[in-house]
Amino acid sequence: MVTLAQRVFGRTQEGDEIVQFTLEAGPVSVQLLSYGATLSSVKIPDRTGKVDEVTPGFDTLEGYLNPHPYLGATVGRFANRIARGRFTLDGKTYSLFCNNGRNHLHGGKKGFDRMVWSSAGFQREHEAGVHFSYLSPDGEEGYPGSLDVHVTYTLEDSGSLLVAWEARADKPTIVNLTNHVYWNLAGPGRGDIKSHLLTLEAERYLPSDSELIPTGEIKAVDGTAYDFRREKPIGRDIEAAGGGYDSCFVLGAPADGWRKVGRVRDPASGRGVEVFATQPGVHFYSGQMFPALTGRGGASYGKFSALALETEGFPDAINRPAFPSVVLRPGQTYSERTRYRFFHD
Numbered sequence: 001m002v003t004l005a006q007r008v009f010g011r012t013q014e015g016d017e018i019v020q021f022t023l024e025a026g027p028v029s030v031q032l033l034s035y036g037a038t039l040s041s042v043k044i045p046d047r048t049g050k051v052d053e054v055t056p057g058f059d060t061l062e063g064y065l066n067p068h069p070y071l072g073a074t075v076g077r078f079a080n081r082i083a084r085g086r087f088t089l090d091g092k093t094y095s096l097f098c099n100n101g102r103n104h105l106h107g108g109k110k111g112f113d114r115m116v117w118s119s120a121g122f123q124r125e126h127e128a129g130v131h132f133s134y135l136s137p138d139g140e141e142g143y144p145g146s147l148d149v150h151v152t153y154t155l156e157d158s159g160s161l162l163v164a165w166e167a168r169a170d171k172p173t174i175v176n177l178t179n180h181v182y183w184n185l186a187g188p189g190r191g192d193i194k195s196h197l198l199t200l201e202a203e204r205y206l207p208s209d210s211e212l213i214p215t216g217e218i219k220a221v222d223g224t225a226y227d228f229r230r231e232k233p234i235g236r237d238i239e240a241a242g243g244g245y246d247s248c249f250v251l252g253a254p255a256d257g258w259r260k261v262g263r264v265r266d267p268a269s270g271r272g273v274e275v276f277a278t279q280p281g282v283h284f285y286s287g288q289m290f291p292a293l294t295g296r297g298g299a300s301y302g303k304f305s306a307l308a309l310e311t312e313g314f315p316d317a318i319n320r321p322a323f324p325s326v327v328l329r330p331g332q333t334y335s336e337r338t339r340y341r342f343f344h345d
Contacts, residue, residue, distance in 0.1 A: 001025075001157065002023060002024065002025045002123070002126070002127050002128035002155050002156070002157050003022075003023070003024045003025075003123075003128065004021065004022070004023055004121045004122075004123050004128040004129075004130075005021070005022045006019055006020065006021045006022070006121055007019070007020055008020075009033060009035075009060075009061050010060065010061030010062070011061070012035070012061075012065065012116065013065070016116045018033060018034050018035045018061055018116065019033070019034045019119055020032070020033055020034075020040070021033075021119070021121055021130045023128050023129065023130075023153075023155040024155075025128075025155050025156065025157050025158070025159050026157075026159060027043075027044065027045040027049070027051050027159075028042075028043065028044050028045075028155070028159035028342055029041070029042075029043045029051075030042050030043075030153070030155055030161060032119075032130050032132075032153055033061075033064065034116060034117050034118070034119040034132065035061065035064055035065075035115075035116055035117075036064065036072075036073040036074055036112065036113040036114060036115065036117070037073070037074035037112070037117045037119075037132040037134070037151045038064065038071070038072045038073045038074065038113070039055070039072040039073075039153065039163075039179055039181050040055075040057045040058075040064075040071070040072050041053060041055065041057055041072075041296075042054050042055045042161075042181070042342075044159075044271055044273075044342045044344070045271075045344060046269035046270050046271050046344055047269065047270030047271075047344045047345060050269075052187045052269075052271075053187055053188060053296065053297075054183055054184060054185050054187065054188070054271060054273075055071075055072060055181055055182055055183060055184070055188065055306070056071055056182050056184065056188040056189075056293075056295050056296070056299070056301055056305065056306050057071055057072060057188075057295060057296050058071075058295055058296055059296050059297065063293075063295070067291075068291075068293060069180075069182075069289075069290060069291060070106060070113050070180035071180070071181075071182060072179065072180065072181045072182070073112070073113030073179070073180050074112050074113060074117075074132070074151050074165075074177065074178075074179055074180075075106040075107055075111055075112060075113050075177070075178055075179075075180050075310075076106075076107050076111060076112040076136075076149065076175065076176065076177040076178075077107050077111070077112065077136060077140070077141065077143050077147060077173070077174070077175060077176075077177075078104070078106075078107060078143075078174055078175065078176045078318075078326070079106055079107075079176045079177060079178040079180075079283075079310060079312045079313075080105070080106065080176065080178075080248070080283060080310070080312060080314075080315035080316075081100060081103045081104065081105050081211075081212060081213055081315045081316055082096060082103065082104040082315075082316055082318065082319065083103055083211075083213045083316050083319055084098070084102055084103060084104075085097060085098040085102075085103060085104035085142070086319075087174065087318040087319055089144065089172055089173070089174065089318070089327065090172055092144075094142055094143070094144060095142055096108055096141055096142040096143065097109045097141050097142060100211075101211060102211065103211055103212075103213060106180070107141060108141035108142070109141065110141065111141065112134065112136070112149070112177075113180070115134050117132040117133060117134045117151075118132065118133045118134070119131070119132050119133075126156060126157045127154050127155060127156045127157060128154070128155055129152060129153050129154035129155060129162075130152070130153050131150065131151075131152045132150065132151045132152070132153075133148070133149065133150045133151075134149045135147070135148055135149070136148075136149060138170075138171065143173055143174070144171050144172065144173045145169040145170050145171030145172065145173040145330075146169065146170045146171070147167055147168070147169050147173060147175065147328075148167065148168045148169075149165070149166070149167045149177070150165070150166045150167070151163065151164070151165050151177075151179075152164045158341075159341075159342050160339055160340065160341045160342070161339070161340045161342075162337065162338075162339050162340075163179055163337065163338045163339075163340075164335075164336075164337045165177040165334065165335070165336050165337070166333060166334060166335050167328065167333070167334040168328075168330075168332070168333055168334070169328050169329070169330060169332075170330055171330065172327060172328070172329045172330070173327075173328055174318050174326045174327055174328065175326060175328045175334045176312055176313040176317070176326050177312070177334070177336065178279075178283075178310045178311055178312040178338075179310075179311075179338065180308060180310060181308065182287065182290075182305075182306035182307060182308050183196075183264060183273060183306055183307055183308075183309070184196075184266075184305060184306040184307070185264065185265060185266035185269060185271040185272065185273070186266045186268055186269055186271075187269075188295060188296070188299050188301060188305060188306060189295065189297075189299025189300050189301060189305070190299075192287075192303070192304035192305060193234055193286065193287060193304055193305070193306060193307045194233065194234050194235030194238065194286075194304055195233055195234070195235065195266075195267065195268070196233070196234050196264050196265065196266055196267075196307065197231045197232065197233055197234075197264065197265050197266075197267055198228050198231065198232065198233075198234050198262065198263075198264045198284075198307075199228055199229070199230070199231045199262045199263050199264075200228035200229065200249050200261070200262040200282065200284065201229070201251060201252055201259070201260040201261060201262050202221060202228070202229070202249035202250055202251055202252070202262070202282070203220060203221060203222070203229065203250070203252070204218050204219060204220055204221060204249070204250040205218075205219060205221055205224075205226045205247050205248065205249045205250060206218060206219075206247060206248045206249075206250065206281075206314060206315070207219050207247075208246075208247060208315075212246055212315075213315070213316055214248070214314065214315050214316050214320065214323075216320055216322065218250060218322075221249075224240075225237035225238070225240035225241040226241065226245075226247065226249070228249075228262065228284075234286055234307065238286065243288060244286045244287070244288025244289070244304075245284050245285065245286040245288075246283075246284075246285050246286070246288070246289075247283065247284060248281045248282070248283045248284075248312075248314055248315055249281060249282050249283075249284060250280065250281055251277070251279070251280055251281060251282060254278065257278065258276045258277070258278065258337075258339070259276065259277055259278065259279070259280075260276060261275035261276060261277050261282050261309065261311060261338075262274075262275060262282070262309070263275065264307065264309070265343075265345065269344070270344040270345045271342075271343075271344050272342070272343045272344065272345065273340050273341070273342055273343070274340070274341040274342075274343065275309055275311065275338065275339070275340055275341075276338070276339040276341070277311035277336070277337065277338045277339070278335075278336050278337050278338075279311045279312050279313060279336050279338070280313060280314065280324045281311070281312055281313060281314050282309050282310065282311050282312070283308070283309075283310040283312060283315070284307070284308070284309055284310075285307065285308040285310070286304060286307050287303065287304045287305055287306050287307050287308070288303055288304060289303070290302060290303055290304065290305045290306065311336075311338045313326045314326075
């Protein structure tokens with residue numbers, strides 16, 4: 001049985017009530033916030049049965065209202081970067097807010113991570129979860145069309161967590177949604193993630209320029225620091241990757257509706273998470289620019305404190321015709337899913 005509880009987590013400066021939901025399935029528990037449709041906490045056991053937090057977050061709403069690197073948030077309307085904040089769709093050029101130097105990142109100045117979402121919990125025989133919804137108005141952050149967005153988190157009695165996104169638009173627009181959860185399977189604030197062991201089911205990746213915009217090339221990982229097809233410590237080849245990873249990897253073809261993304265585990269605790277997705281790519285960020293922050297329980301976060309595996313469409317895809325399309329038209333439904341399976345060895 002999966003249990004569901006909720007409480008008021010706080011109020012924004014505008015007076016909006018923010019709800020915190022707690023889902024528990026045996027030793028696995030997750031917490032969700034209606035601010036940013038955020039996955040704020042994940043607790044799982046190690047090989048001895050000790051349960052601990054494995055994702056960075058904050059004890060109070062204030063931490064989420066202040067600047068932070070998208071901890072556990074739903075990001076959109078377009079995850080990752082759009083070069084120069086510009087794109088052309090059906091012959092019309094649109095300008096977006098540039099919040100990452102000359103480029104647009106994760107939805108702009110006030111993306112979905114900074115919105116208050118409507119929320120409703122649910123319970124079924126073998127699962128429980130929370131459904132979040134938000135209506136993004138036409139022109140928000142420069143995007144065309146109103147976008148009706150839904151995100152559903154479901155914790156199954158097996159302990160797996162499913163995240164599902166759906167969106168519909170009333171005008172042609174672009175959509176690329178993800179969750180920006182970070183992982184430190186030793187426990188956030190307990191060392192860096194360079195010793196974590198990572199496997200990625202990707203034979204190719206997208207090289208990028210100095211501003212982390214894809215060059216358009218799709219390159220084989222063979223013989224490069226980006227080859228994670230066999231499990232290896234994140235830190236092994238990190239200097240050859242410029243001192244950190246911040247790149248999109250191309251996933252293989254789906255089987256039974258799912259693509260294998262990979263898995264990451266902490267050899268000391270034995271905790272691990274395996275990831276499956278429907279999206280064509282996963283952006284691996286090793287946290288080399290993670291800011292110095294004080295998080296949950298007084299934990300200190302900084303460089304390499306946690307890693308992110310963002311399942312998503314390709315960065316700047318609207319400006320790269322060879323990349324999978326990110327265009328959503330009226331009458332169509334954007335529908336993507338990611339599954340996290342927690343384990344210990």
